[in-house]
Amino acid sequence: MAGEIIRFIVDGVDVDAVPGQSILEACDVAGIYIPRLCYHPDLEPGGNCRLCTCNVNGRNIAACITPAAQGMRVENNTTSLTDDRRTIIEMLFVEGEHPCPYCVASGDCELQALGYRLKMAAPTQPYRWPRRKIDATHPDITLDHDRCILCSRCIRASRMEDGKTIFGFDGRGITMTLNVDAEGGLGDTQMKAIDKAAHVCPVACIVINRDSYRVPNGSRRFDKAPIGSDIEARRKP
């Protein structure tokens, strides 16, 4: 693999990748932003949200789990894909409860930021109003299941990075929820606030207590620049 360069085309732009890199990773390096939600650079990809779906050689596949290959023709920033991605964001907004104006994660939430970036005005689909319990059994961490988007980041982080397996899914389909490895709740697990799993949540499901307003509203990550700006700043003119 040493030295071998894979070249492929994204929306007419040449992108180089090294063997083993996914389409999404190669595009990140090249400064091309592909919207994503369940992907996290420190974790194995999960392929849950499908937001990074691109049209590759005429077929829709998720960029986070698809290895870059020589000569691929990738469509990313198209009207059709943007519409589909906006619909997925809408689905998540109506599946859980996401009251941005008074949510602790506002301005730092990837779901909210993608709503803005993809120009979602208001959801057109009916809200499902789930009734899920808040898990406040842990002294340092609150688990607000209503916010959970089932992206599996915490599950992956806990298993691969922390070696703990604190989280898992429960049930299937629309009734699926996030589960913890103790009947008594998160407080009965080995979870620590310094765990990787406590710091990868894209929304306000896993919240570190007494820490949420260290940075005030209005001065947070996505209050300053749209999500993906950091990646696009790498783009060589």
Next chain:
Amino acid sequence: MTTDDEAAVETIVGEFASDRSRLLDIVEAVQHRFGFVSDTAVHAMAARLGIHAVEIEEMVSFYAFFDRQPHGHVRIRLSRTPISIMRGAEDVARAFETALGIGMGETSADGGFTLQWTSDIGMADQEPAALVNGRVLTRIAAADVPAIVAAFRDGHREGPQCMPNAVVRSSLVQAGPLLTGPFDPNDGLRAALTMTPDAVIAEIAASKLRGRGGAGFPTGTKWRLTRKSPGREHIVACNADEGEPGTFKDRVLLTEFSDLVFAGVTIAGYALGARQGLVYLRGEYAYLWEKLQAVLRSRRAHGLLGANICGHAGFDFDIRIQLGAGAYICGEESAMIESLEGKRGSPRDRPPYPTERGYLQQPTAVDNVETYMCASRSMAKGAAWFRGFGTVASTGTKLMCVSGDCARPGVYEVPFGITVNDLLDLAGGDGAAYVQVSGPSGQSVAPKDFGRRIAYEDLSTGGSTMVFGPQRDVLDIALQFAEFFVAESCGWCVPCRVGTTLLREGMEKIVAGRATLSDIAATETLAHTVVRMSRCGLGQSAPNPILTTMRSFPELYEARMQHTAFVPRVTLQEALADAVQAQGREPVAEAV
């Protein structure tokens, strides 16, 4: 749970050599022993397997046939499909409710019975049907219900030996060239063993056999790719998870031609250089378990499985049957592999394909029951013979499962290329106003298209053919299919998990006659998004009942449409229901 019970769980885990990849079997045994999977059992299994309880919980909670709470001693699962409903399943449900004094989804106070609906159980030709503690009851009439309840009330969990309705009828109405006997089911295997493995694959490729599950991937190519892939060992897997509503051909094959199917799996084992064959049998077909095990034992006794098969030195191969536990998605090959490994049946992202990394990361060829039957017969009679049936692109014959409004429901072996009309004539379904081809994930076909052909190049199908007469409500059937996908979505990816539910809600508004043109258009747009963005075949085909009925029956949608700009999703009455309840009075109507 007592200490004895914990010991029993540990014994069960021990029987499977504390192998985590056998978790499905372990949990099945625990469920069978205790009637449910308690927290204590979960912890006992986790401790013994050296994994976390949450890993067991996520697997157990995935499957419809596993319970985390105790249920009734007798578990009645009544099949709910458009076919069962039109055959009177709702009357049967009411009869059970009356006889047991409980509603659907409830357990009787004495813990005797639990009554519930379940997705299609593979009995579309003899509905209404039910699973009662694993036993299959068919053609249930409301009048039969008191006797059924009495039989289980007096008997033990399995019920008495003889009982009303406990018959699964043979349904092979018409055999074609492949299934017309007499023939020795092992001729194909013996012929294969005279050739080299590469020659066997070449012969299968020459027959142009394609996968019979519906996707139609060339079998010879799949075997060649699998054989070529490097791995510790190569695996042959047989997909007997026929969960597509309206399909029951694998049930017939496994009942009447199991030797032929196992011989086909063994041929693949020889061609791939595999030592292990796995048959994934859907949980609904647990009643076939003993019979199939007896067939495998007999094959071992006759040297057709085991070491040096048919005297062929060095060809060692055996077959294990894995029982599923109620999940339609496990018919998807990568989900099936996950389930075979004792995990949730969530599909995998591809690449890598199972031919490269499948079961336990080893190269795996997954083929349908019918495909192995075809391989067996094709090897016996030769590729040229096999190619002599069907069309150029779709060689051989296809087992079609016809059910619904027709005089002779059942399985028909017909050459590829047959028209829908001809099939309807065979089955006595000439009055059909609508045919659902290939199940909910397939397409709806209107009479103007009954001249279309059953073939990969035209109407591709796994075999399910549901016939509906003019008295049926097409849109309501599409709604029932939409509900089926809500129940069976695995939940892994957003577009399918949430999209199937939103589509059902959209379809509910349409069927209720409350949808405007823009509502119908929005449902169609959403359906296309779910097709384009979902991770696997389930999500990608879940909108088909809606999209294809929109295409085939636009006039029915138009007839129910509200010709106004906007109709709220909720009626005023529904919106005020809570307030009316609280105040105990209806709102005062304003004078117009």
